[in-house]
Amino acid sequence: MHTFFRSARLTTTHLEFTVRAATALELDVYSGAALRGSFFNAIWTRFCVNKEAQTCAQCPLHTSCPVSALVAPLREESSWGQDIPRPYTILPPLDGARVYEPGERFSFGMTLMGDIVQLLPYILLSISPLEAEGLGHRLPQNGGQRGHFSVEQVEVYHPWSGQRAILYQSGDTFPNRPVASVTIQDCLQRAEQLDAERITLEFITPMRIIDREHLVKQPLLRPLLQRLLERYLALERHYGNPTLTLSKEERDILLQQAEATTCSANATHWQELTSYSNRQKRATPISGLQGRATFTGPLAPLLPFLTIGELIHVGKNAVKGNGHYRILTEH
Structure with missing residues (x-):
């Protein structure tokens, strides 16, 4: 990695x-x-x-x-x-x-x-x-x-x-100031500070994930990671490094490690919501999982990707703000 x-x-x-x-x-x-x-x-x-x-x-x-x-x-x-x-x-x-x-x-x-x-x-x-x-x-x-x-x-x-x-x-005619961005190195540094065996995610906006043709209505780390990897690699391909890839073997190992985790505390709920699309001229579902969930298990290899997910969101309707989560840290 x-x-x-x-x-x-x-x-x-x-x-x-x-x-x-x-x-x-x-x-x-x-x-x-x-x-x-x-x-x-x-x-x-x-x-x-x-x-x-x-x-x-x-x-x-x-x-x-x-x-x-x-x-x-x-x-x-x-x-x-x-x-x-x-x-x-x-x-x-x-x-x-x-x-x-x-x-x-x-x-x-x-x-x-x-x-x-x-x-x-x-x-x-x-x-x-x-x-x-x-x-x-x-x-x-x-x-x-x-x-x-x-x-x-x-x-x-x-x-x-x-x-x-x-x-x-307000009133500026042409904004031209330096802009600071978050880098992958920032994500790696944050991941190193996290607990490698226990992590709590707070789903701030509804997270809507479909796994094996079914909505995921319980906090499961493997489907979340699978969709996160797909989204992150697609964003890298179009807006970062177009040659960056993970082999099927590498993906499978990460997903197996996510599958081995346990949701040890579940304080989530399913939020029912719809959004009207002017382009499609119909209401579309944007329901999803909200609340907090704690996962325990072999998390170290997954943490860099989970920190990236804090920034790019995960699941359906991410562009609209859905799938926004943060990792809660103990102070």
């Missing part, structure tokens, strides 16, 4: 948007899908120069267009397009379903994967159309329109060290 991680290149860059409601604004329990849609529309509206194209793939600018790199997976209908992991995840507000009154602040996050951080200026320069786009439910007090907010600042932060730096403040 040491040789494997020496070749790993994927980084993650973590952004937090602090915003103030300009009108009444109502969000669901998990608003990741709504935020993803708003970002998509804002970036596409601001920068696409060929909106007549039905899809990005049909546009002659497709291969060199930075907007396509950010939003094409959302626009493509081909199986090839669907197989490309999105280069970001949304971290929705965790205040539950509620209405924000004018003047109230709330925050949400976005994690950028690998070299897609080069396109950060496009995201920050889309703030104006993002504010104009509107968000959440249509409300009578807004004349049947969605709520609006203004972005007060955007920070880049390190999820483990707590270090923060302001990238953007």
